[in-house]
Amino acid sequence: MTALATAAVSPLLTRLAAERATGALLRDRGTLFLEDGRIVHAESPATPGLDVLLTTGGGLAPERWREAVDRAGARRQVARFLVDSGGLAGGELEICHLAAIFDAAFFALSPGSGPSRFRRGATHWIGSVRSVPAAAVERETRRRRELLDAVWPYPQLDTSPVVPRAAAPGQTVTARQRALLAHADGLRTPADLAWVLGRPAFHTLLDVRRLAAAGLVETPLAPVRAVRAATTLPDWMTDTQSPDVALLRRLRDALEASL
Amino acid sequence: MPGIDECLLEAMALPGARGAALVDWSSGLALGTAGDSPVGDHETTAAETAELARAAAEYESFAQAGPEAAPGAGADRAQPVEDVIVTTRSGYHVLRFVETSFDSSVFLHLWLDRTEGNLALARLRLRALAEGLVLR
Numbered sequence: 001m002t003a004l005a006t007a008a009v010s011p012l013l014t015r016l017a018a019e020r021a022t023g024a025l026l027r028d029r030g031t032l033f034l035e036d037g038r039i040v041h042a043e044s045p046a047t048p049g050l051d052v053l054l055t056t057g058g059g060l061a062p063e064r065w066r067e068a069v070d071r072a073g074a075r076r077q078v079a080r081f082l083v084d085s086g087g088l089a090g091g092e093l094e095i096c097h098l099a100a101i102f103d104a105a106f107f108a109l110s111p112g113s114g115p116s117r118f119r120r121g122a123t124h125w126i127g128s129v130r131s132v133p134a135a136a137v138e139r140e141t142r143r144r145r146e147l148l149d150a151v152w153p154y155p156q157l158d159t160s161p162v163v164p165r166a167a168a169p170g171q172t173v174t175a176r177q178r179a180l181l182a183h184a185d186g187l188r189t190p191a192d193l194a195w196v197l198g199r200p201a202f203h204t205l206l207d208v209r210r211l212a213a214a215g216l217v218e219t220p221l222a223p224v225r226a227v228r229a230a231t232t233l234p235d236w237m238t239d240t241q242s243p244d245v246a247l248l249r250r251l252r253d254a255l256e257a258s259l
Numbered sequence: 260m261p262g263i264d265e266c267l268l269e270a271m272a273l274p275g276a277r278g279a280a281l282v283d284w285s286s287g288l289a290l291g292t293a294g295d296s297p298v299g300d301h302e303t304t305a306a307e308t309a310e311l312a313r314a315a316a317e318y319e320s321f322a323q324a325g326p327e328a329a330p331g332a333g334a335d336r337a338q339p340v341e342d343v344i345v346t347t348r349s350g351y352h353v354l355r356f357v358e359t360s361f362d363s364s365v366f367l368h369l370w371l372d373r374t375e376g377n378l379a380l381a382r383l384r385l386r387a388l389a390e391g392l393v394l395r
Contacts, residue, residue, distance in 0.1 A: 059360030091392030092359050094263050098290045099283065099363065130263070140288060143302070147287070174317035176364075198362050203285045 009109045009138040012116045012256045017134035024122035027115070030108025033124045038131035041097075041124040042104035047201040048194050050100045050126065056198025060087055069125070077127040097129040103200035105137045106144050116256055144202055151206065152213035156220045158205050161187050163218040173216065180207055181216065266388050267293035270369050273384055275376030277350065278369075280305055281357075284312035285364040297350070297370060308368050312354050315343045316364070342382060349373050355385040359393055 008014045013025060013032065020037035030044030043049055054060040064087040072081035079097070082088045107113070148155070162184040167173050173181070183196050194204040211217040261269070263281050270279040271293045278294035282305045289305035296304040315321055322339045343354040351371040359365070367385055371378070 054361050057360075057362050086395050088360075089393045089395045090262050091266065091357075091394075092361070095281075095290060095357075095359060095363060095365055095392070096361060098263075102286075102288060139302075143306075144286065172319055174319070175322060176317065200286075203364075206286060 009141050010116060010256075011253045012118065012259075013109070013134050013138065016118060021118070021120065022123075023118055023120040024124075025108075026117045026119060027108050027113040029110055029113040030104050032105060032108055032137075033122070034134070035123070035128070035131060037134065039101060039105070039134055039137050040128060040131045041126055042101045042108060042137075043124075044104035044107040044201075046107040046191060047100070047103045048198065050096060052195060053096050053100060053198055053200065054088065056196075059092075072127070073125045075127075076123060076125045078125055079127045079129045094130050097126075098132070099200050101132060102137065102140055102144075103202050106141050106202050109138065109141045115252075115259060117259055148205060148209055152209040152219070154209070154212065154219050154222075156222065157208055157212055157217075158190055160220045161189055162193060162208055162211075165216055165218055167216060171214070171216075177207065177211060177216065180204070180211070184217070261391050263291040263392070264293075266367070266392055267291055269388055270367065270385065273369070273371070273376070273381050275372035275374070276369060276381075277372055278304075280308075280368045281365060282309050282312070282368055283363070283365050284309040284316060290365065294370070304368070308352070308354060308366075311345070312343060312356070312366050313364075315340050315354075316356065342385065344378070344382070347373070351376050351378050351381070353378070353381050353385055355382075355389045357389045357392055 010025075010027075016023075016025065016034055017037040022035050023033075025032040025034060029046055030042060032039055033041040048056075051062075051065050055062045055065055060082075064082070064085070068078045068081045068085065068087065072078045079093055083090050083093055148158075162180075163186050164181045164184050179197060180193055183193055188196070190204045190208045191201055193208075194201040197204070208217055212219045267279045267281065270276060276294065278292070278296055278301075280292045280301055281290045282288065283290060287306035287309035289301050292301040292305075298304055316338065338356045338358050340356060342356065345352040345354075350373045353369045353371070355367045355369075357363075357365045357367060367389055369381055369385055371381055
C-alpha cells in the first residue's frame with residue numbers, strides 16, 4: 001500500500017481514539033460522537049439522519065419518532081425508548097444506526113471537510129446503541145472512496161443533478177435502480193435522492209456511479225480546464241507544479257494539533 | 260429482542276459453523292462478524308459475498324414474487340430471494356437476506372464446514388435468526 005492509502009484520515013481522530021476520549025469531533029461536513037475513544041454516533045448535513053432512514057417508506061411512523069424524541073430525548077435514551085415501546089426491533093435499530101454512522105462518517109471525514117474541533121464530554125441524545133472502533137470507521141471511509149472510483153471514476157457525478165438515459169434494448173434495470181431513476185427528474189442530485197428514497201447518501205452516490213457506468217445515467221463532462229487557468233497564480237508557481245502533499249499534510253496536522 | 264452480536268453467536272453455535280457475518284450488500288460493509296473468514300479477513304469476505312448477494316437480489320430472473328405475496332402493504336418491499344447457497348469442495352456458504360421495515364440491503368452470511376455442517380439445518384436456523392433480528 002502507498003503512504004497515501006495508509007495515512008490517517010484524521011490524525012485528531014486517531015489521537016482521540018488512542019486517549020479513549022469522550023465528546024464530539026466537529027468538522028465542516030459532519031460530527032462524530034466518541035465514547036471512551038469508540039465512535040457511538042455520527043451525523044452529517046450531507047446525509048439523511050436516522051429519523052429519515054427509519055420513517056421514509058412507512059417502517060416507523062413519524063409520530064412515533066417524535067414521541068420518542070420528546071419523551072426520551074432529555075434523558076438521552078431515544079434509541080432505547082424506540083425499541084422498548086415496540087416501535088422498532090432491536091436488530092433493526094442496530095442495522096440502521098450502523099448504516100447511519102458509516103454514512104455520516106464518510107462525509108465528515110471527507111478531504112474537504114476542513115479543520116476539526118473537539119468538544120470534550122459532549123454526548124448525543126440518541127443514546128447508546130452500538131459503538132465502532134475509530135480505526136474501523138477510518139478504514140471503511142477510505143475503502144468507500146476507493147470503491148466509488150473503482151466503479152466509475154467521475155466524482156462530479158456525486159454533486160451534479162442525476163439525468164437518466166434510456167436503457168439499451170434488452171438492458172436490465174433492477175428494482176432498486178428503477179426506484180432511484182423514477183425520482184431522478186434531472187434536477188435532484190444524489191444527495192436529494194437519498195432523502196427522497198430514505199437511503200444512506202453514500203449508497204445513493206454508489207448507485208449513481210453504477211448507473212452511470214452502465215450508461216443509464218449521463219456522466220457530466222469534466223469541468224473545463226479554462227476555469228482554473230483564469231485564476232491568477234503567484235509568479236513563483238507554474239501551472240504544472242503539483243501541490244506538495246506532504247507539506248500540506250504536515251500543515252493540517254499542525255493546525256489540528258493546535259486546536 | 261436479539262441484537263446483531265447475539266444473532267451471530269447463535270449462528271456460530273450451529274454444527275460445523277466456521278464464520279458468520281451480517282453484511283450490507285449495497286456497500287459491502289460488514290456490520291458484524293464472528294468466527295473466521297475463509298481468506299483470513301472478514302472485510303474482504305464481506306465485500307466479495309456482497310457482490311454475489313447483490314447480483315442475486317437484483318437480477319430480474321430471480322425477482323418473481325411468490326404466490327403468497329399479497330398486493331398492498333409491504334409487498335413492493337418484499338425480498339423475492341430468500342437465500343443463496345454456494346457449495347465448495349470444503350464448505351458451504353449460506354447467504355440469508357434480512358427484511359427490515361425500512362429501506363436496507365443486508366444479509367447474514369454463514370460459512371460451514373463441509374463434513375461437519377448440516378446445510379438443511381443451517382438454512383432453517385438462519386431464516387429464524389434473520390426474522391429474529393427484526394422481531395418487535
